[in-house]
Amino acid sequence: MRWAVERWLSRASTPAFATYAIGAAFTAYFAMYAVRKPFAAATFADVAVWGVQLKIALVLGQVLGYALSKFLGIKFLSEIPPHRRPLALIALLAVAELALLAFAVLPPGGQVIAMFCNGLPLGAIWGLVFGFLEGRRTTEILGAGLSISYILASGAVKSIGRWLLDLGVGEAWMPVMTGGLFVPPFLVAVWMLARLPRPSPADESARTLRAPMYGAERKAFIRRFFVGIALLTLAHVALTAYRDFRDNFAAELWHALGYGDAPSMFTYSEIPVAVAVVMGLAAIYRIRDNRRAFFWVHALMGGGAVLIAAATLLFDLGLVSGPVWMVAMGVGLYLGYVPFGTVLFDRLIAATGAVGTAVFMIYVTDSFGYLGSIGVLLFKNFAHAELSWLEFFRRFSYACGLGCAAAFAGSAWYFSRRGATAPPDSEPR
Numbered sequence: 001m002r003w004a005v006e007r008w009l010s011r012a013s014t015p016a017f018a019t020y021a022i023g024a025a026f027t028a029y030f031a032m033y034a035v036r037k038p039f040a041a042a043t044f045a046d047v048a049v050w051g052v053q054l055k056i057a058l059v060l061g062q063v064l065g066y067a068l069s070k071f072l073g074i075k076f077l078s079e080i081p082p083h084r085r086p087l088a089l090i091a092l093l094a095v096a097e098l099a100l101l102a103f104a105v106l107p108p109g110g111q112v113i114a115m116f117c118n119g120l121p122l123g124a125i126w127g128l129v130f131g132f133l134e135g136r137r138t139t140e141i142l143g144a145g146l147s148i149s150y151i152l153a154s155g156a157v158k159s160i161g162r163w164l165l166d167l168g169v170g171e172a173w174m175p176v177m178t179g180g181l182f183v184p185p186f187l188v189a190v191w192m193l194a195r196l197p198r199p200s201p202a203d204e205s206a207r208t209l210r211a212p213m214y215g216a217e218r219k220a221f222i223r224r225f226f227v228g229i230a231l232l233t234l235a236h237v238a239l240t241a242y243r244d245f246r247d248n249f250a251a252e253l254w255h256a257l258g259y260g261d262a263p264s265m266f267t268y269s270e271i272p273v274a275v276a277v278v279m280g281l282a283a284i285y286r287i288r289d290n291r292r293a294f295f296w297v298h299a300l301m302g303g304g305a306v307l308i309a310a311a312t313l314l315f316d317l318g319l320v321s322g323p324v325w326m327v328a329m330g331v332g333l334y335l336g337y338v339p340f341g342t343v344l345f346d347r348l349i350a351a352t353g354a355v356g357t358a359v360f361m362i363y364v365t366d367s368f369g370y371l372g373s374i375g376v377l378l379f380k381n382f383a384h385a386e387l388s389w390l391e392f393f394r395r396f397s398y399a400c401g402l403g404c405a406a407a408f409a410g411s412a413w414y415f416s417r418r419g420a421t422a423p424p425d426s427e428p429r
Helices: 002-011 014-036 054-079 082-105 108-122 125-131 139-166 174-181 183-194 201-207 215-224 226-248 250-256 271-285 290-316 322-341 344-352 358-383 389-418
Strands: none
Touching: 014 082, 014 108, 014 125, 014 139, 014 174, 014 183, 054 108, 054 125, 054 215, 054 226, 054 358, 082 108, 082 125, 082 174, 082 183, 125 139, 125 358, 139 174, 139 250, 139 271, 139 322, 139 344, 174 183, 215 226, 215 358, 226 250, 226 290, 226 322, 226 358, 226 389, 250 389, 271 290, 271 322, 290 322, 290 344, 290 389, 322 344, 322 358, 322 389, 344 358
């Protein structure tokens, strides 16, 4: 079976190869979200630990683990050889699911520690999965398929979690039960990813060779593009914090908008978001020139940032409803956020001819991004505890949208001044 699949993939047409790769990557990351996010469907109301609301403490615990994982991943994922990725994926998910089992039986203080242990392994899974997809002429398409997994999964696993709560499952046991439902498909998806062939010579010609990056290579890359990377990292910090807040407190936001008794809204509101992101990345895929595509990615991300601020203004003026606003927020957010984990650095490496891996830069920006998420949660809890979740989110929307638009404009100007030239391009696979 294994050899038959690998032989078929080596001869498959581009649509068939992309369908297989997207199916495997989508399933793996969707299943990971079932281990990471279902707890957010619960409110853990009227419980505090260490002077902090339990829900905020749980989110902080998980995000701290996730952020630490991103920092560790800068080295680990830049250097891991491809043949070790499948075993690493299975081991990391197993640790995260065991942490949820501990969460089910521990008191509130122990639950926060369990959520830290849950987030710590999960932060590396994106890099391991994307490592199978980067450096190909179809990376935009494959990355789009992978990205819609967490857009859709974020809502879907919370809908499943809310459904289990409605069946009478306790808030403590709901996360581990939701995660357990997705362990079998995760294992199948990892097996499928392990069968993918390495990028072909034609892929390497179009997008440059992707190889492990060790300390010297990583430092040289940062020095070469420091200002642009700093601006992009600032934007990613804001978008990550914004995304995490919208994701972790979706239940509270929908309740404030009058849809607290409709768990399906978690899922339905993300479907148009996923469609918009796929269309945006598909448009980038059609651009063969890597340098030009890199700047079009900036335009896509900047447009998303402007949409966040503009849609919030329309909501404040009473021109759009709550659900329309939430969908628009999702579209703007993910148009700005998704390219960081897919095409932005893939095209930068291809445009500059640098030999390395996009996963390295993805994890540099991600690591600081989740520190920003922690900062926003602490700021809300200690500096603006009197604000409702909805009011805080509105104000955050303006700051994030306008700030990120400025950062993307600055980054585009910086890289345009660098005058990087692209290596010869070839037809998309």
